[in-house]
Amino acid sequence: MHIFDRKPLIALSLSLNLVACGGGSGSGSSTSPTPTPAPIGAAIAEEYQGTWIAEAYGRVIEIGGSTFRLLDYTSEFCFLVEEASDIDTSDVETLFRIRGNQLEWYSSTGTASFGAPSTVFDPATALPPSCADTVDLQDGQAGYAADPRRDLRLFAQLLEEYSIYPELRGIPVTSLYEEQLSQLTSSSSDEALAEAVFTIASAYRDIHTTVETRLGLVKVLNKPVYADRLFSEWLEQQSLTPPLSPAQVAAANSYIGEQLELERLITLSYAGDSAIVQSAAGGLLTWYVVDDIGYLAIDAMLGFGDVEDNDDELAVLEGALDQAMNDLRDTQVLIVDVRRNGGGKDFLSLAIASRFTGNEALVYRKQARLGSGRTALADVFLKPRGDFQYLAPVFVLTSNQTASAAEVFTLAMRALPQVTLVGESTQGGLSDQLDKQLSNGWPASVANEYYLTPQGESFEATGIPVDLEILQLSRAARLAGVDAGIEAVINLLQE
Numbered sequence: 301m302h303i304f305d306r307k308p309l310i311a312l313s314l315s316l317n318l319v320a321c322g323g324g325s326g327s328g329s330s331t332s333p334t335p336t337p338a339p340i341g342a343a344i345a346e347e348y349q350g351t352w353i354a355e356a357y358g359r360v361i362e363i364g365g366s367t368f369r370l371l372d373y374t375s376e377f378c379f380l381v382e383e384a385s386d387i388d389t390s391d392v393e394t395l396f397r398i399r400g401n402q403l404e405w406y407s408s409t410g411t412a413s414f415g416a417p418s419t420v421f422d423p424a425t426a427l428p429p430s431c432a433d434t435v436d437l438q439d440g441q442a443g444y445a446a447d448p449r450r451d452l453r454l455f456a457q458l459l460e461e462y463s464i465y466p467e468l469r470g471i472p473v474t475s476l477y478e479e480q481l482s483q484l485t486s487s488s489s490d491e492a493l494a495e496a497v498f499t500i501a502s503a504y505r506d507i508h509t510t511v512e513t514r515l516g517l518v519k520v521l522n523k524p525v526y527a528d529r530l531f532s533e534w535l536e537q538q539s540l541t542p543p544l545s546p547a548q549v550a551a552a553n554s555y556i557g558e559q560l561e562l563e564r565l566i567t568l569s570y571a572g573d574s575a576i577v578q579s580a581a582g583g584l585l586t587w588y589v590v591d592d593i594g595y596l597a598i599d600a601m602l603g604f605g606d607v608e609d610n611d612d613e614l615a616v617l618e619g620a621l622d623q624a625m626n627d628l629r630d631t632q633v634l635i636v637d638v639r640r641n642g643g644g645k646d647f648l649s650l651a652i653a654s655r656f657t658g659n660e661a662l663v664y665r666k667q668a669r670l671g672s673g674r675t676a677l678a679d680v681f682l683k684p685r686g687d688f689q690y691l692a693p694v695f696v697l698t699s700n701q702t703a704s705a706a707e708v709f710t711l712a713m714r715a716l717p718q719v720t721l722v723g724e725s726t727q728g729g730l731s732d733q734l735d736k737q738l739s740n741g742w743p744a745s746v747a748n749e750y751y752l753t754p755q756g757e758s759f760e761a762t763g764i765p766v767d768l769e770i771l772q773l774s775r776a777a778r779l780a781g782v783d784a785g786i787e788a789v790i791n792l793l794q795e
Contacts, residue, residue, distance in 0.1 A: 342366060343388035348396070352403045352421030353428065356668035356675050356748065357734060358462055360431060361403065361421055363392065371431055372736055374457040378431035379438055379737065409647055409732075411610045416646035416708075417666050417678040439741040447486045448493040451738040452477065455497055455511065458736055463746040464669050465504040468761045476500045490514050493740075506761070507703055507729035508747035511738070522728045522761060523700040526563075526640070526773055530556045533775060563773060567637070567783045570595065578627065580620035587624045593793075594631035595786070596624055598652065601705035602644025610647070617648055622686065625655055629688060635789055636713070637697045639723060639772060643704025646732070653712040654685035656694060656719070663712040665752045674750065682712060694719045695792070697785040698764070699772040703727035710764050711751060720792075723785050724772050725763035768792070 342349070342365030352361040360371040370382040384391075395407040403421040410416055426432070437444040456477035459466060466473050480496035494513040501509050502520045511518045521528070534555045535541065540548065571577050571588040579586045581604045586597040604620065605612035628634055653663070661682050668675045696713050698721060707726045713719045731747035738744055752758050759765070770788045771777075777784045 343386075344392055345389045347398050348389065348392050348403070351424045351427060353424045354405075354419050354421045356462075356670040357419050358458075358736070359419070359421070360424075360427060361396075362427075368392070371427075371435065373428050373430050374454065374461055376430055376457060377454050377739075378428070378435050379739070380435045381737075407610065409645075411614055411647070414614065414647060414651065415610075416650055417680060436739060438737070438739050444739070446740055448484050448488040448490075448496075448740075449481060449486055451493060451740050451742070452481055452484060452496050454738055455744055456500065458734075458744060458746050459500070459504070459509070461671075462669060462734060462748040463504070463506075463509065464731065464748060464750060464760065465506045465509060465746070469504050471503050473500070476503055494518060506747050507727060508731055508733040508745055510733070510743075510745045512743040514742070523763065525642075525701040525703075525727070526560060526699070527556050529773060530559050533559075559778065562778055563783075566778065566781055567595075567597070567786065569781070570783060570786050578624070580623050581616055585620050585624050587628060589628060589631055592630075592632040594628040594634040595637065596628060596634060597637040597640075598706075598709075599640050600644050601641065601646075601648045601652075601709065604648065610645070613645065613648060614651060617651060618686075621652065621655060625686060625688070625690060629690065632692055633789075633793060634690060634692065634694045635697060635786060636694055637785070638702050638706045638709060639697050639699035639785065641702055641706035641709075643706050643729075646705050646708045649705045649709035650680070650682065650712060651685060653709055653716075654682045656690050656713065656716055657682045657684055658689045658691050659684070661715060662754045663715040664708070665754065665756075666749060667752075668749045677752070680712075682716075691718055695789045696721050697789075698723045698726050698766060700724050700727055700763070703729050704733075707759070707764055708751065711753065711759070714764065715754060720768070721764070721766040722768045722788050722792075723766055723770055725765050725769075726759070728759060728761045728763035730760055 344363060344366055349363050349365065352363070353359070358373050360373060362369040362371070366386055366388065368382070368384045368387055369380065372379050372381050395405060397404050397406055399420070401423060405419045405421070406412065406415055409418045439446070456473050460473045477500065480499055484492060484496060490513060494515050497511045497513070498518045501511070501518055505520050505522045507519060507521055509520070524532070531552055534552050544552065568577055570590065572590055575588045575590045577586065577588045584599050584604060588595050605616035607613065662679055663682050664680050665677045666680060667677050694713070696710060696719055698710055702710060703726065707730045710721065710726055711730065714721055729747065730751040731749040733745045734748045736744045736746070747760070750758055750760060768788055770784050772784060774784065
């Protein structure tokens with residue numbers, strides 16, 4: 301069983317903090333509507349009150365005169381995620397706004413003024429059947445009793461009812477679930493449940509199908525990332541096959557770390573002795589200029605500021621981008637390197653890509669699975685941001701490790717006329733991570749969304765293809781002190 305250590309690159313907690321929140325309103329590029337005066341005895345404006353359902357996301361919001369509840373549900377289960385009382389309209393508007401006749405959770409995917417497409421909730425007159433009478437108990441609540449079979453059933457339902465991967469892979473959930481269920485009892489260990497979850501997740505090879513067990517994070521990659529490839533390389537050199545001893549594991553990890561550092565040093569060596577290598581945002585951005593060619597590495601789409609504060613993340617990113625782009629603005633060509641970027645937040649990806657468009661441009665479309673169908677398409681446009689826009693030729697370097705929000709960045713950039721993609725196709729995990737939780741407290745997630753090019757192409761599970769395919773991280777290139785991606789761009793420029 302492959303259980304990973306938790307790495308906070310892709311998933312962002314959707315937990316709420318409604319009580320005692322500061323005020324705020326609006327999102328996207330529009331101004332929030334003026335709230336309706338609250339009825340007598342109510343602190344929350346009437347337009348927000350009622351039951352709201354995001355069916356494609358299995359979520360329900362109930363808003364009363366001064367109360368809030370968020371529920372997660374499947375066809376059989378319903379869980380209370382968050383509730384708050386003694387709140388008012390300003391608290392609600394730090395997270396939500398009314399758009400048309402829908403409730404938009406704008407804060408989950410951006411700030412009040414800039415963001416990616418958000419989850420929207422439709423007004424409803426009744427709760428889903430599984431939530432109609434009562435909510436299910438969770439670990440830590442009075443009366444809760446652990447049952448691994450129930451949690452496996454819940455995980456299977458998340459895949460059956462929300463994930464896009466059973467259809468993409470052509471593998472129904474039912475047979476996988478029934479086989480694993482037959483090996484569990486109501487008193488099975490955490491290890492047995494984790495093994496069952498891993499076996500099911502392995503069939504779909506989706507980076508956003510995850511369960512954070514008490515033993516570690518279950519996540520099965522679609523394509524090997526740098527660490528996996530270096531581990532295989534080390535095993536071959538040592539003529540070893542797993543399982544390994546603790547000493548061998550330590551030696552393998554040491555080799556992986558050394559080779560990743562060597563790869564980065566080789567990339568930076570192209571700056572030569574005269575160029576100054578600069579960085580910002582804790583090293584998430586790195587850049588230099590040589591002979592009118594600029595290089596900009598973006599190593600994550602998360603962690604620029606306080607990860608729980610999208611306004612802070614955007615502000616820190618924008619400041620770092622201003623610094624980098626001003627240094628790079630007079631170059632004739634720019635190499636943008638997202639080969640090590642495992643993802644983060646889509647709206648940060650869009651903020652970066654917006655520095656490269658001179659006009660409003662449709663760059664991708666997005667929708668979610670809705671039963672056997674899909675939600676309506678949401679068009680995503682880039683608008684110019686920053687003091688200037690970089691419109692000279694841009695070469696985006698990608699690898700199999702380029703994932704999630706980094707793929708969204710790549711998808712947006714590929715729609716721009718001056719951009720060429722070089723390297724390897726991306727990981728193939730563009731969907732946002734739909735975060736849920738099993739009744740035993742284990743956080744879980746599935747991929748429930750489709751990202752499409754303006755022409756309707758989907759690269760989920762396959763990865764975004766490149767214009768020029770070049771193997772990355774090869775041992776031969778490292779031994780020769782060569783960055784294959786940068787060399788490929790240099791060769792293109794010399795043709």
